[in-house]
Amino acid sequence: MSNxxxxxxxxxxxxxxxxxxxxxxxxxxxxxxxxxxxxARRINRLEELAARLEEAYGIxxxxxxxxxxxxxxxxxxxxxxxGSWQQIDVLVNNAGLxxxxxxxxxxxxxxxxxxxxxxxxxxxxxxxxxAPIMAARQQGHxxxxxxxxxxxxxPNGNVxxxxxxxxxxxxxxxxxxxxxxxxxxxxxxxxxxxTEFSEVRFKGDKQRAAAVYQNLEPLIAADIAExxxxxxxxxxxxxxxxxxxxxTIQASATLVVRENS
Numbered sequence: 001m002s003n004x005x006x007x008x009x010x011x012x013x014x015x016x017x018x019x020x021x022x023x024x025x026x027x028x029x030x031x032x033x034x035x036x037x038x039x040a041r042r043i044n045r046l047e048e049l050a051a052r053l054e055e056a057y058g059i060x061x062x063x064x065x066x067x068x069x070x071x072x073x074x075x076x077x078x079x080x081x082x083g084s085w086q087q088i089d090v091l092v093n094n095a096g097l098x099x100x101x102x103x104x105x106x107x108x109x110x111x112x113x114x115x116x117x118x119x120x121x122x123x124x125x126x127x128x129x130x131a132p133i134m135a136a137r138q139q140g141h142x143x144x145x146x147x148x149x150x151x152x153x154x155p156n157g158n159v160x161x162x163x164x165x166x167x168x169x170x171x172x173x174x175x176x177x178x179x180x181x182x183x184x185x186x187x188x189x190x191x192x193x194x195t196e197f198s199e200v201r202f203k204g205d206k207q208r209a210a211a212v213y214q215n216l217e218p219l220i221a222a223d224i225a226e227x228x229x230x231x232x233x234x235x236x237x238x239x240x241x242x243x244x245x246x247x248t249i250q251a252s253a254t255l256v257v258r259e260n261s
Contacts, residue, residue, distance in 0.1 A: 009059065012232075013037040013088045015068055015126055016095030018045035020195030021145060024225035025092050030057040032229065037085055039064040039077075039095070039126075068095045068122030069114075078129040087137070090232050091130050093123045093144045096167075098160040098201040112159045119163035123170065131174075135181040142178075143228055144171045146189040151244060152253040164189075175241065184239040186231045191246035192218040192256065215258040219247045 012029045016022040018040035026036055030053040038046050043065040050061040062085050064077050078086065096119045099111035127142060134140030149157055150164030168187060175185040194213045224245065231240040249257045 009033055009035045010089040011035050011037055011085065011087060012090040012092060013039070013126075013130060014092040014094055015039045015066070015122070018042040018049065021190075021193065021221045021224045021228075022092070022094040023049055024221035025094065025228050026053060027222075028225045028229040029090070029232075030059050032233070033057070033059060034090070035060040035062075037062050037064070037081075037088065039066040039068070041065065041067050068126055069117040071121070071125045074122075074125040075129055086133055088130055088133065088140065090141045090143065091127070091134075092228060093126055093142065095122055095126075096145060096147075096163075098149075099203070101156045101201060103156050104158045107159065115160055115163050119160075120166045120170075123167060127174065131178065131183070134183050135178065138182045140181075141184040141186070141232055142174060143186045143188060143231060144174075145224070145228075146171070146187045148189055148191045148244065148246065148253045150187075150189055154253040157253070171242075186240050187242050188224065188227055188231070189242070189244045190219060190224050191244075191250045191253075192216075193221060193224060194218045195221050215260070216249045216256055217247060218249075219245065 012034045014022050014025050014029075014036065017026050017038035022040070026038055026049060030036060036050070036053065036059060038050065038061060040046050043063060046063045050063055053059060054061055062081070066073060066077055068074060097115065099114050100108055102108065123144060131140075131142070144167055146167045147164040149161040150168040153161045168189070171185055171187040178185060192213070227243060227245055231243065234240060
């Protein structure tokens, strides 16, 4: 981790940056010369990532060991940043998860709380910390990572789907509320992406997680990161409001084509 040495570089703030889509986003923004403000619970993973990207691209990084579910930590972490690091150009609200795959009458309340607290409240807390400074500067771009689950509801997806529908609605609300502050707001909704997502959903059951992607070619994290970069790199007068990205083998939340093993 290092301090910003030149304010000529823009700053991107990425939550959930220690793996998967967040890590891939850090890579593409570093490649483009952005300085990186990275947040995740696993600070050791962030340190390894930051060291690699600083060496590869000559950018600066600042790391936050942060659980977005904790409002007090979010606001204090942001307010205690050096002033130069608060001047965020792009916020990627990536932190999110799914827990369990149970019908509503058998659902685990703890799972529900973790999804609601991370996917909805965490996104709100981070946005509430960052958006006022963007508004004062009359510029910025907020990119929320949603899901096909925010467009469709599928069996046993109940609460997870509800949280991602909330992300979709909040994105639209943010775009309206921040219009006169000249802040762009985008939602990117991936279909099947092979990351730690399924392993987290199934609470470390690697075999069950692997079966999700068996005999098919899903998206990878870099596919989504490239889409994030595309929307972030449009000219000032262009905003991509909404993007739904699916692997070729997927037509809906539940309809996929698997090759014979």
